[in-house]
Amino acid sequence: MSARTDASRWNAVAARDRDHDGEFVYAVRTTGVYCRPSCASRRALRANVRFFEDGSAAEAAGFRACKRCEPRSTESATTRVIAKARAYLDAHIDAQPALATLAKAVGMSASHLQRTFKREMGVSPRQYVAALRADRLKAHLRAGATVSRATFDAGYGASSRAYHAATEQLGMTPGAYRRGGKGVHIRYMTAPSALGRLLVAATDRGVCAVTLGDDDVTLENALNSEYPQSTRRRVRGTRGDDDLRAWVAAVRAYLEGVEREIAVPLDVAGTPFQERVWQALQRIPFGETRSYTQVAESIAAPTAVRAVASACARNRVSLVIPCHRVVRGTGALGGYRWGLARKERLLAREHGIAARRVDASEGPATRASR
Ligand SMILES: [Zn+2]
Structure with missing residues (x-):
């Protein structure tokens, strides 16, 4: 809920604004109770009020739900509205329904729906x-x-x-990722590769982890600790799970030098900053590198070099988000979550392939994109 300030939350509470129900709750120190913004109970003093993202957070801090406004019930009502909105959009994918039409269909004001949908889903209805x-x-x-x-x-x-x-728009919501993948079903496969063992894991929406290591047990343990609350299933044999198999094949085609790009759908939630960094990494062309400073500049955050480095280190899908293409300004390799030797080999191989293509006079024409 990063962008909303406590001041604007307080305004919503002061106005008993129903539009903000479900967006946050406020707790009152003197009573030990937390409420939805529109609660009709006597207004508390600002100095005694704390804000929380939701009822769980307030309860974790020792507050109990107000019996009068039942803030928990708003949360389930919100869930229902979002489910309804998703069903509507699923059924009207070709019509590109206007926000107002959607809002009418689910019985919520357009601005409230836009905010609520974005908060719950991580993307706007349009996205x-x-x-x-x-x-x-x-x-x-x-x-x-x-x-x-x-x-x-x-x-x-x-x-x-x-x-x-x-x-890049949609995947596991940031909330689902924060909860350790709770309620998320993950399938994964391991395979041999030129850089050691490869693990590719995916949700129903796309690839959520691509990792490299020396043995399967280490890779599986790392997956478990990344998504501890998810249910995980290892895919073996040669049949079923065609989508996952296709994504593993795409990663291997890249590792074998057959393809320069890995075109797979991703399901990786991060902070807005991390996502900006990860998108910037995907814009670094095959065979090239950038410094952490250059990446920071490319996302208009020139002073956030350390944060860029840590977003690179938090990348969960190696190769697909090519964090190996970021090096120190001095030319030193910098870090790599999956081992510096692997980073070095990846870069050497990419540079080699890129150089060969440039030399070849009859290489495939690269048409400028429109
Ligand atoms: Zn209340």
């Missing part, structure tokens, strides 16, 4: 529809259509930029 269309695109891709044809069919202009932009 949600874009991601649904991206899902359809992925289905086309799995069915064997070429990328340009599939982007066209899915309603985008024929541009892989649109594909990447859309697939």
Whole structure:
């Protein structure tokens, strides 16, 4: 709820504004009770009020729910409205419903719905529809259509930029990630690769971990500690889970030098800052490197070099988000979560392949994107 200040929350409480119910709760030190913003009970003194993201947070701090406004019931009402909104959008993916239409359909004001949806889902309703269309695109891709044809069919202009932009929109919500993947079902596979053992894990929405290591047990333990509350299933054998198999194949094609890009949907939630860094990393071309400072400058946060480095270190999908392409300004390799030797080999190989392509006079023409 980062952007909302306590001052604006207090204004909502002072106005008993129903529109903010479900967005936060306020607790009163003197009574030990917490309420939704619109509670009709006597107004507390500002000095005695603390704000919390939700009832759980207030209860963790020792407050109990108000019997009069039942702040817990707002939370479940919110969940119902969001479920209704999602169902509506799922059913109207081609119509691109206006926010006002959607709001009417679920019985909530447009501005309240926009805020609530964004808070619960991590994306706006509009971005949600874009991601649904991206899902359809992925289905086309799995069915064997070429990328340009599939982007066209899915309603985008024929541009892989649109594909990447859309697939970056939606995934595990930040909330689900914060809760250790609670309620999230993860499948994973391991495979041999030129850089050791490879583990690829995915939710129903996309790849949530790509890790490299010396043995499967270490990789599995790392996955477990990243998503401790999720349910996890290891995929073995040669049948079923076609989507996961396709994503593993895409990562291996990159590691074997067959492909320069790994075009898989991602499901990685982070802080807004981390996500900006991760998106910036995906814009570093194959065969090139950037310094941490350059990445910080590219996201208009030139002084946040340390935060950039730590976002790189928090990357959960190696290779797909190419954090190996970030090095120290001095030319030193910097860190790498999956081992410096691997980073060194990845960069050497990418540079080698990129250099060969430039030398070859009849290399594939790279058309400027429109
Ligand atoms: Zn109350």
